[in-house]
Amino acid sequence: MTTVVVDKESRAVQGGAAFVHGDFRYLWLGLGAVFSLFAVGARWDVPLAAWVAPVLLLRFVRLSRPLAGLSLLLVVSVAGALWWSVQLAVPLEASMIAACITFGTVFSVPYVLDRWLAPRVDVVGRLLLFPSAIVTFEFAMATISPLGTSYGTRAITQSEHLALLQILSITGPYGIGFLIGWFATLVNHVWEEVSWKSCRIPVGAFTLVLLAVLIGGSLRLAFFQYEGDYVKIAGISPDMVVRNAAGELLESEASAAALTDEAALRVAYAAVEDELIAGTIQAAQAGAKVVVWSETAAMSLGSDERLLERATEVASEQGIYLNVAVGQPFARNDTYLIGPDGEHIWSYSKSYPVPGLEPIPPGDTPVPLVETPFGHLTNVICFDADFPALMRVDADIMLVPGWDWPEMGRTHTLKMARLRAIENGYSLFRQDYNGYSAAFDHLGRTIAGQDTTGPGLHLMFGDLPVSGTRTIYNIVGDMFAWLCVLSLFAMAAIGIVKTTRSRS
Incomplete structure (x- = not known):
């Protein structure tokens, strides 16, 4: 019989069990917090930071007790909103501070949903729930927030990467947030798994999609140049x-x-x-x-x-x-x-x-x-x-x-x-x-x-x-965002049903 020893810091129990605690979780929190401050959609963004921060913050939340982990995550999220205001010299009056607290709370919800539902859905659900939640709340804030997409839309952090941004002609401003969220769950999936064999398909799928986005965007820039008046x-x-x-x-x-x-x-x-x-x-x-x-x-x-x-x-x-x-x-x-x-x-x-x-x-x-x-x-x-x-x-x-x-x-x-x-x-x-x-x-x-x-x-x-030129987004509107909303509700329903059955 072969005994496999799994490092406590990198282990996550599947099939509905709670995620375990990790000795390095506060390191991931600290690093994630620092990276997140350079990914708020303001003057001092570092595009790579927008991809790294969710990986580390998601890792921290999954390795922590729900109340303690999500409370600290909320602090980081609100701090990011306040830092956005400081960078752009938006006066931090009482109304703006209240808005930053609201934004920080809203954009923490995808982490809450992942912490609650990810252990209760299958591998596909664990990979796509978090990015679907990111899109859902970006879309919701763009629709109902008095600031529109000016805060919380991750595409803003990638503004100089034109090949990547061409996906917006299909998905609207929400496609970048989906890719960043998917990357975060993928890295955490690899982090949690013992065997590389179980990671090959998820890694391959994400790699193919990202390559398609980058190559497609590069081709669009190269071959769809205007040649008229x-x-x-x-x-x-x-x-x-x-x-x-x-x-x-x-x-x-x-x-x-x-x-x-x-x-x-x-x-x-x-x-x-x-x-x-x-x-x-x-x-x-x-x-x-x-x-x-x-x-x-x-x-x-x-x-x-x-x-x-x-x-x-x-x-x-x-x-x-x-x-x-x-x-x-x-x-x-x-x-x-x-x-x-x-x-x-x-x-x-x-x-x-x-x-x-x-x-x-x-x-x-x-x-x-x-x-x-x-x-x-x-x-x-x-x-x-x-x-x-x-x-x-x-x-x-x-x-x-x-x-x-x-x-x-x-x-x-x-x-x-x-x-x-x-x-x-x-x-x-x-x-x-x-x-x-x-x-x-x-x-x-x-x-x-x-x-x-x-x-x-x-x-x-x-x-x-x-x-x-007519774009898919210009024609179909927010169809991609609505698909993510429906997917999130479907995965939430599955998680609730499983939780109810396990209790009964």
Whole structure:
């Protein structure tokens, strides 16, 4: 008879028994916590950390008593949310701290479900339950959270790996989270097994899928390049010094009264408006056919007629499409597209004002779409781009006026907004104020970029394809996410039935 001795730290009992404790579990917790801080979807992400952290944290939870292990995991998860806020200079007021605690709790649930259900399902269930739970809660937060996908979506941590990110054209933003979760359960499965023989099929299956994703993405980048016509688009962000001077003038007039006084507002922002008009003419004379202003570049009160008259005159004289961005303090955040014939093509109000920063009601206008000689143009405003369902538009070029701050700008543009271009197959032009502007093609490749945090008028040009490409995600929507939700419920039902039978 052969006796097999299994190391206590690496052993996990299968068939419904509890996972055993490990002498090194606090080492895995500490390392996992450190790696997780570099995988929160902010400025200092390390892409590999997003893959390693769940492996170690899952190992710790499986080797620990449920209450103690999950309590410490919750602390790590909340710390990650707070660290995300610190990196992006989001004010840690009471509401934001409460939000971080909520986010940390929600994104701990996949570990709770794995700890409870993994011992009660078969090998396939143990491998796929955790990644299905990750997708379920990423999808849930993207749907109901006031921050959309800006926190908790693991695809953000992989923003520079374009071959990997092409899977988003099929799965939406949730495919990366599934792969990361599957990798975590696979490594733990190998860690727990005594025999390599029982690991070959799971390892082989994951390897084949990951290779298919990477090779498929590489082929898409290599052979699905655009070979048609391009249009020159220009983006304009006003001079920060000029705009700040306007703000100081309003404050000197006793801001509450000035913000309701159209004459005071007009005087304060006359220099900003003049600069925007001059910049638009400059862009048109440089060859731009579409010009985009940054979010709320111009300010007005109830009526925008005077500003729109000037903008219409410029658009007609220069023969351009002009996307005018206007804000009314404490009231609204709008864009207007004016055609080269002077027609007012659309009026759009921001659908998702930033919680705590924009005391305005959400807009109720649908995302606009218009056919032009330069493809189908569409438009959202800044934070709207963090809501994938809103961004699923059959367009060729998406225009996104934005307004950020230095710590947020690059992350918001290069890591978050660019994902929407890959998901939906359109080019995306994001003109940012006090942040980072960039243009991307339908594969997520950067066409143009510009830092807009310094003084001076910022003018960015980009030649964008006039035709996009339909993606599977753009057509079928969140089907992959819903399949993961259904799979999670099915595995949970199996686990509950087994638990009930074992007790009876």
